[in-house]
Amino acid sequence: MTLPRRLVAEALGTALLLAIVIGSGVMGDRLAGGNDAIALLGNTLSTGAGLAVLITIFGPVSGAHLNPAVSLVFALKRELPPVTALLYVAAQAAGAVAGVWAAHLMFDLPVLQESIKLRAGPAQAFSEFVATFGLLITILGTVRFRPDYTATAVGLYITSAYWFTASTSFANPAVTVARSLSDTFAGIAPSSVPFFLGAQITGAITAMLVMQWMLRGTRPA
Template sequence: MRAGRSFLAECLGTAALLCAVIGSGVMAENLSAGNTAVALIANTLATVFALYVLIEVLGPVSGAHFNPAVSLVMAWRRELPVQLLPGYVLAQLAGAALGAWLAHAMFGLDIFQWSSKVRTGGGQWLAEAVATAGLLFVILRSPAGKASGLVACYIGAAYWFTASTSFANPAAVFGRMMSNTFAGIRPADAPEFIVAELVGAGVGLGLHALLTSRSTEEHKN
């Protein structure tokens, strides 16, 4: 029963996050009169606010990962039982798709679609690795009770200092490739983004380990 609630929370949280990312992108593009900077500001703010709320509300239920890379690292650290990892990832992927479809339905778009937005190249892949490394670093270094605010602030900043606008989440890539909107990514470009994110997650974990003594980790656990 507890595992089922965790899976549901991960599905709902990821769906809400992707709905916020994609829906705000559609709204921003509709209202910005072609000004990409204004559209990105609106998209950033909506994502930051939604992420903070979702972590606060669903964190006590599932840990509020909403991200397969985060779940993988938590399983590696034994903070998530390994047997729950497949369920977490499937719930996150399902939620990402549902969130994209819900955003499309609300804005009167074709519910089922594929993105044609090109996002590729070494700079983009490096940006995703940096964004995800930073995200995991922030999550692992956050003091107790402060992760929601710190993670939301980091993602808001990373929207602007990374060339890829900081997906930092394989589930987000999965959902956004199903949306031919402002926030989309072409399916052909998705695999490289996901690989870069997983590499970045490992880097973030490694950087945290370098700054953490064994005694500190044992005390924390």
């Protein structure tokens, strides 16, 4: 695949991911009648299922990173050229914002928003470290031994992590920044974003180092 096609795949895939995250959050919130557990369940199932589909579709084109933390890890592993990694991140960021705006338009909400939903404190930041660490070991493990299962494994992991992390598992810098532009159920206040980003990058790099040590000498599928 040519680089322009790969970049379009990353932008489009990330846009659809954010449309799913924000849109299902709005729908769940509207239908749950004030029950946050039901709203989160709807948000979770839609996101996990949609993510598995998006990775299946765009994986053969660009690798379906859809996540700057994933692109960073593959760049550090020298499996993605640095310039290409930067272009991937730019495409993901642009796609994420477009996806948020698309969700707002679908639900007849103001396109330009800023979230006021605080997600602050050490527990939230640590949750993002754990969520991103788990996501990267899922990706690195399945890519090495069961590449055909990667889409399913990532979708299942995110579905699980929505519920076992206090932060509901953003695990994605592009998603985090874009969700600060939506004052809806899935939003995050801009003041909380830097803590999430730091935890996500740290979690991703830690996962890479752990998996490099653990998988050293093993044969890939």
